[in-house]
Amino acid sequence: MRVLVTGAYGFIGAHITAALVEAGHEVVCAVRSKRIDTRFPGLPAIACDMARDTAIEHWLPRLDGIDAVVNTAGILRESSAQTFHAVHEQAPLALFQAAARRGIRRVVQISALGEPADGRFIASKHRGDAALATLDLEWVILRPSLVYSARGSYGGTSLLRGMAALPWVLPLPGHGDQRLQPIAAEDVGKAVVAALHAPRAVRQTYELVGPEVMPLRHYLLLWRRWLGFASARIVATPRLLVDVAAACGERFGNGPLGLTMARMLERGNAGTPEALARMHEELGISPRSLVRALDESPSQVQDRWHARLYFLLPVLRISVALLWIISGVVGWTVSAQIVEQSAPVDALPASAVLALARCTASADVLLGVLCLLRWRPRVVLSLMLLMLAGYTIGIGTLWPMHWLDPLGGLLKNLPLLVVLPLLIATDERR
Structure with a gap:
């Protein structure tokens, strides 16, 4: 038939x-x-x-x-x-x-x-x-x-x-x-x-x-x-x-x-x-x-991976979303003076650094909220990955001393550059 x-x-x-x-x-x-x-x-x-x-x-x-x-x-x-x-x-x-x-x-x-x-x-x-x-x-x-x-x-x-x-x-x-x-x-x-x-x-x-x-x-x-x-x-x-x-x-x-x-x-x-x-x-x-x-x-090992990750992956996605939201809020609430003082010497004008900081902070909040709501997750996570790569390459090149930050400001981006592709790869439900 x-x-x-x-x-x-x-x-x-x-x-x-x-x-x-x-x-x-x-x-x-x-x-x-x-x-x-x-x-x-x-x-x-x-x-x-x-x-x-x-x-x-x-x-x-x-x-x-x-x-x-x-x-x-x-x-x-x-x-x-x-x-x-x-x-x-x-x-x-x-x-x-x-x-x-x-x-x-x-x-x-x-x-x-x-x-x-x-x-x-x-x-x-x-x-x-x-x-x-x-x-x-x-x-x-x-x-x-x-x-x-x-x-x-x-x-x-x-x-x-x-x-x-x-x-x-x-x-x-x-x-x-x-x-x-x-x-x-x-x-x-x-x-x-x-x-x-x-x-x-x-x-x-x-x-x-x-x-x-x-x-x-x-x-x-x-x-x-x-x-x-x-x-x-x-x-x-x-x-x-x-x-x-x-x-x-x-x-x-x-x-x-x-x-x-x-x-x-x-x-x-x-x-x-x-x-x-x-x-x-x-x-x-x-x-x-x-x-x-x-x-x-x-x-098989794949069965154990899937079962163990069932609750971990949503928690990981939520934590990434909150990180983006909080980063965006901090980017908007920090004073203009502090932002302008953080500009790399002779790299960008202080006013340009301030405008860039506010724009990226807005993008961070928007992407964090969309990630939390699971709106087109692959697109949102991909944009997060691009922004993170841009942050890492841009700041690491213009201000290389941040690689030596004792709190690991840029170094913390390296595991995140792996976490985001992991969330993208495991987004499919069936």
Whole structure:
């Protein structure tokens, strides 16, 4: 079959795409235009935008020669450019209606396990499911629990890996008794392959879960052992602190930490008692346990790097942003007399030094604030790097005695010249 997969470069979408290819299907990847790359070098990719492609006419040309559609696109947070209503409801419905018009019968929708009360993410996903269920198609809706992979992570699974890798302590919300029924991303891919063919799966909704329900505490300890880290002291975190952290993540962050994830964890993310039996009987798949999945893919040094850096990199970015902001404030508050007296002899007029100091101070504050807000981070960090290199070369050349400053004024720039490329290189989320 020739299958169109939306969101094919995402964490779950990529595993589904790989499973379809392994099963012998021809896959067309539908992804945002900015993300068309060589992630699957042998597969064709077309541009789409689930935030804007909300009309049937947007999808009809993309369905030429397509036999089935798999929608994996989704967002955990809204932004000015992307809303839950558009990405989870309007665009998928337009895609499914276009498929019906083209005579494409089989459609697989990747939804999410949870209750609508957990947040607008889940609620919008389920409304999208309900809209699909009204169409005269051979639809299959799959609602996975917590999806993980030993070969990589993204979003909430990266957050949990980072928690598992914390040194010395393992902070848990409450006592870590929240119930999970995690499923491997590779098994989600197998479920999609089965859903394209299984006759009993037509017009059915399935909860995709692993073979065991476990507390969050056990889940994190297994990942910690897999990563090869020493045992840690479990620290029970009061509910109030968890709620504050979730609220701060919701308000100021753009990662998985937020109110939706906190509610889903608190309620538990496990399937109904019959979910596993239905997967086996009607889809013909038996998901692996977490222990087996980890045993089949031993951790590598890259896994340990990623887990250890998950919380360190944001702290490093914030500290760099504050350094720039404070430097800019100091540049504006220091007196003109001191600035003019610091001008290298016969190098620049004192007035030019003052103007340059004020301009660079303004640029420092602006870049620091933009870095703190994560506005186009690669561009901002690159401009910071250029400014820092300019400072270092200019001051080091015009006033070489600063290299001998006992406080290491210029010498401190050398590690920063390495830190900024590190932040640029690790900015990519997936």
